[in-house]
Amino acid sequence: MEVRVISMKEIESLGISVVEVMEVVEKGFRLKGEGKVELPAKIGIHPRHDCFIHAMPCFVGGEVDAAGIKWVSGYPINQGKGLPYISGVMCVNDPETGFVKAIMDASWITAWRTGAATGVCARYMADPDSETIAVVGLGVQGRTNTVALAKALPNIKVIRAYDVYESQAAKYKETIRKDLPEFEIILCGSVEEAVKGADVVVTCTPIVANPNRFVKSEWLKEDCLAIAVDYDSAFKAEIMVKANAFVCDDKNQYLWTQKQGVYFQKGYPTESEILGDMGDLCAGKIKAPRKGRRGAVLMGIASHDIMTANLILEKAQEKGIGKIVEI
Numbered sequence: 001m002e003v004r005v006i007s008m009k010e011i012e013s014l015g016i017s018v019v020e021v022m023e024v025v026e027k028g029f030r031l032k033g034e035g036k037v038e039l040p041a042k043i044g045i046h047p048r049h050d051c052f053i054h055a056m057p058c059f060v061g062g063e064v065d066a067a068g069i070k071w072v073s074g075y076p077i078n079q080g081k082g083l084p085y086i087s088g089v090m091c092v093n094d095p096e097t098g099f100v101k102a103i104m105d106a107s108w109i110t111a112w113r114t115g116a117a118t119g120v121c122a123r124y125m126a127d128p129d130s131e132t133i134a135v136v137g138l139g140v141q142g143r144t145n146t147v148a149l150a151k152a153l154p155n156i157k158v159i160r161a162y163d164v165y166e167s168q169a170a171k172y173k174e175t176i177r178k179d180l181p182e183f184e185i186i187l188c189g190s191v192e193e194a195v196k197g198a199d200v201v202v203t204c205t206p207i208v209a210n211p212n213r214f215v216k217s218e219w220l221k222e223d224c225l226a227i228a229v230d231y232d233s234a235f236k237a238e239i240m241v242k243a244n245a246f247v248c249d250d251k252n253q254y255l256w257t258q259k260q261g262v263y264f265q266k267g268y269p270t271e272s273e274i275l276g277d278m279g280d281l282c283a284g285k286i287k288a289p290r291k292g293r294r295g296a297v298l299m300g301i302a303s304h305d306i307m308t309a310n311l312i313l314e315k316a317q318e319k320g321i322g323k324i325v326e327i
């Protein structure tokens with residue numbers, strides 16, 4: 001087997017924009033909504049407290065025809081070691097033969113496809129006149145979610161941001177200034193200060209088994225879209241359960257996760273309280289309101305990974321990037 005191995009640096013050298021990633025992530029959602037995606041709920045192991053290593057296989061059919069699996073870890077304890085929270089590899093298969101075609105870094109993919117999914121969600125659920133976003137948790141996801149939201153919503157002017165660590169907040173501001181030079185970035189002294197008055201709030205803090213859920217409903221304005229990329233770690237359950245529309249990225253994954261008895265317990269929406277998932281929205285099967293309280297839980301699904309990996313592989317093949325290894 002000849003396998004193309006692509007490093008993170010090589011992926012970065014391809015210069016893929018978040019707008020391009022949003023396009024493929026949205027297409028993946030649409031195909032999922034049309035029933036053309038095979039996407040089992042992710043399974044995982046937990047070698048340390050609050051740490052996971054997940055296996056995320058997926059086949060996207062229809063006009064895409066791409067298959068693969070991501071093997072990805074999330075270790076909150078890595079922050080103390082100066083190491084990234086997320087690491088992993090992505091394996092792309094040839095759907096015709098099953099052969100592995102490529103192995104590539106999964107950190108870049110995870111970072112940008114997750115931000116992109118938030119951007120796509122905002123395109124379908126945010127008030128298009130939204131001017132202010134709030135971001136809580138200013139690590140890798142804080143950055144990519146900010147950039148994607150700014151690209152998805154044309155009227156955004158102000159970014160309000162909060163992290164428990166001032167050093168993280170300062171690093172974030174420096175990076176976002178380069179990514180989005182035209183935006184006002186306000187670093188806030190508390191979560192409450194950050195989220196007050198925001199049109200869209202996204203939380204990107206570590207996922208934990210016993211969350212504090214520290215974002216209170218009364219801090220959010222009524223017309224607000226609350227997006228969690230950190231499961232149920234940050235938003236109080238009532239924000240999601242009393243929303244006039246609650247959407248997740250994949251209903252099957254959400255309900256399966258809830259059944260495991262760890263996440264989305266204690267008041268988070270049950271099956272009858274879910275309007276639908278992003279697949280339904282992107283395939284035009286449901287419509288979400290653009291005003292009032294809206295909630296979304298985006299757990300991250302494998303269709304984003306294979307769609308993004310496919311985009312990377314196409315560009316890498318075109319430009320002769322990566323190392324061909326015989327296995």
Ligand SMILES: NC(=O)c1ccc[n+]([C@@H]2O[C@H](COP(=O)([O-])OP(=O)(O)OC[C@H]3O[C@@H](n4cnc5c(N)ncnc54)[C@H](O)[C@@H]3O)[C@@H](O)[C@H]2O)c1
Pocket residue numbers: 074079084085086110111114136137138139140141142162163164165168204205206207214228229230231298299300301
């Ligand atoms: N849904 C998805 O598809 C998806 C994909 C990747 C990562 N994630 C999740 O996103 C979260 C962030 O991942 P990351 O790679 O950005 O991690 P990261 O370690 O780079 O960033 C996390 C940030 O949150 C901050 N933080 C911790 N507790 C906080 C609190 N109470 N209030 C405010 N800030 C706080 C940390 O200081 C850090 O800056 C994790 O929960 C991760 O599992 C979700």
